[in-house]
Amino acid sequence: MKRSVGCFYLILCLPLPLDSDGKLNADDQKTGPATLDKVRESRRPRVLLVEDYAPNVMVVTNYLEEFSYSYDVANNGSEGVEMAKKGQYFAILMDVQMHLMNGFDATKLIREFERQENYFTL
Numbered sequence: 001m002k003r004s005v006g007c008f009y010l011i012l013c014l015p016l017p018l019d020s021d022g023k024l025n026a027d028d029q030k031t032g033p034a035t036l037d038k039v040r041e042s043r044r045p046r047v048l049l050v051e052d053y054a055p056n057v058m059v060v061t062n063y064l065e066e067f068s069y070s071y072d073v074a075n076n077g078s079e080g081v082e083m084a085k086k087g088q089y090f091a092i093l094m095d096v097q098m099h100l101m102n103g104f105d106a107t108k109l110i111r112e113f114e115r116q117e118n119y120f121t122l
Helices: 033-043 054-066 077-086 103-116
Strands: 046-050 070-074 091-094
Touching: 046 054, 046 077, 054 070, 070 077, 077 091, 077 103, 091 103
Parallel strands: 046 070, 046 091
Antiparallel strands: none
């Protein structure tokens, strides 16, 4: 399968734990490095990335790690739907064109599941 080269733009607003100086918040540093890592991990919002193109996965996960988000990666829409049903995610970043199931169909199934389970949706 040949992929065409294209550009896309993404504006993503995710809350970052910043202190008053604009640096990533490290208010728990008194507890020591091992404990601090556990505390930070427990506070990290979880994101589901649904993307089948490895270079895009690498770019997005690097950004998520840079801003202290934990994440799971689904390699196609079908896998993304199943992961979304099993986990609680702060956000789902969905590719539109994927094999097996595209992002539009996957999103419809996830939203349908959320409605059935009475999850809050906008």
